[in-house]
Amino acid sequence: MCYMLDVRRMQVLRAVVTSGSVTAAAAHLGYTPSAVSQQVAALEKEAGIALLERAGRGVRPTAAGRLLTGHAAVISQHVASAETALADLRAGRTGRLTVRYFASVGPTLLAPAVARLRRDHPGVTVEPRLSGAEDPEPEVAEGRADLAVVVRRPGEGARAGVRLVRLRDDAYRVVLPVGHPLAARRAVDLADLAGEPWVGSEPPGPCLEPIAAACAAAGFSPRYAATSEDYATAQAFVAAGLGVGLIPRLGLGARHPGVVVRRVRRPEPIRTIHAAVREVSATEPVLRALVDALLAG
Known part of the structure; x- marks a missing residue:
C-alpha cells in the first residue's frame, strides 16, 4: 500500500497528542473542534489505521499515532529550518x-x-x-x-x-617603448600610429572591435608585427622594440619598466x-x- 500522508494533517495530529484533547488542540491551532476532528479522521483514512483512542475525557495516540506524531515533530523542525534558511537568503545573509x-x-x-x-x-x-x-x-x-x-x-x-x-567604460591607452618620439607627448593622436608596427594585445572579439573601429575612423588598419593575448607579454614586446600597442586601462595595473603609457585621442578607443x-x-x-x-x- 502506498501512503500519501498530508503533512498539515500530521501537524494537527501532533497538536492533539501534545495537548491530549481535541478541544485544547483546536484552541491552540485556532480551529474549531469539528475541524480538528475532521483533519484527524482524514489522516486516519490516508494511513488506513486508527491514530487516536479515547482516554477518559481526552484522547491518546495509538502506536500508529505515536509513530506519526514523532515524524510530524521532525517535519516541523525541518520546515522551521527551511523557513529560517529562506529568510536568510531573502535578506542576503546567505x-x-x-x-x-x-x-x-x-x-x-x-x-x-x-x-x-x-x-x-x-x-x-x-x-x-x-x-x-x-x-x-x-x-x-x-x-x-x-x-x-x-x-x-x-x-x-x-x-x-x-x-x-x-x-564602466574602459578606455585604451597607447603603450610605447621608452625613448619613442611620441613618448614626449601627453596625448597621442591615433593617426600618428598609422605608420608604426603594432603589437596586438586582444583576441578577435568584442575587445578588439573598438580598436579596429577607431583605427578605421582614423584612416588606417594596424600592421601587426607581433601578437599576444596577455597584456604583460604585450608590454614586454613593446619594451623590446617590436612595435606599439593599445591596452585598456584596466589591463595596465602592472606596468613594464620599459614602456610609457599615453592617452589616445581622435578617436579614443573604448570598450x-x-x-x-x-x-x-x-x-x-x-x-x-x-x-x-x-x-x-
Whole structure:
C-alpha cells in the first residue's frame, strides 16, 4: 500500500497528542473542534489505521499515532529550518554566487567587488571562474552562472532572459617603448600610429572591435608585427622594440619598466564593460549587492 500522508494533517495530529484533547488542540491551532476532528479522521483514512483512542475525557495516540506524531515533530523542525534558511537568503545573509569574468577585470574590478561583498555579506559564498574563449552570457541565460562580466558594443542588447548592467567604460591607452618620439607627448593622436608596427594585445572579439573601429575612423588598419593575448607579454614586446600597442586601462595595473603609457585621442578607443545577470534573479539581494560593488569599483 502506498501512503500519501498530508503533512498539515500530521501537524494537527501532533497538536492533539501534545495537548491530549481535541478541544485544547483546536484552541491552540485556532480551529474549531469539528475541524480538528475532521483533519484527524482524514489522516486516519490516508494511513488506513486508527491514530487516536479515547482516554477518559481526552484522547491518546495509538502506536500508529505515536509513530506519526514523532515524524510530524521532525517535519516541523525541518520546515522551521527551511523557513529560517529562506529568510536568510531573502535578506542576503546567505547564498552562493557563481561568477564568470575575463582576465583583465579579475584583479582590478572583480576582486575588490568580491572583497566588499564578503565584508558586507560574510555568509555569502562567491565562486569566480575565468571565462574561456566562449561568450559566458549563455551560461547566465541557462542558469549555470549567476553573473558574467562581459564586453558589449554600444547599443548591443542581451539575449532573452538576461539583463545587461553597464559597469564602466574602459578606455585604451597607447603603450610605447621608452625613448619613442611620441613618448614626449601627453596625448597621442591615433593617426600618428598609422605608420608604426603594432603589437596586438586582444583576441578577435568584442575587445578588439573598438580598436579596429577607431583605427578605421582614423584612416588606417594596424600592421601587426607581433601578437599576444596577455597584456604583460604585450608590454614586454613593446619594451623590446617590436612595435606599439593599445591596452585598456584596466589591463595596465602592472606596468613594464620599459614602456610609457599615453592617452589616445581622435578617436579614443573604448570598450564598454557590463554585468550580465538573469532577469528573474536581478533583484535578489546578494546578486544586487555584487552588482552594486562592481559599480562602486
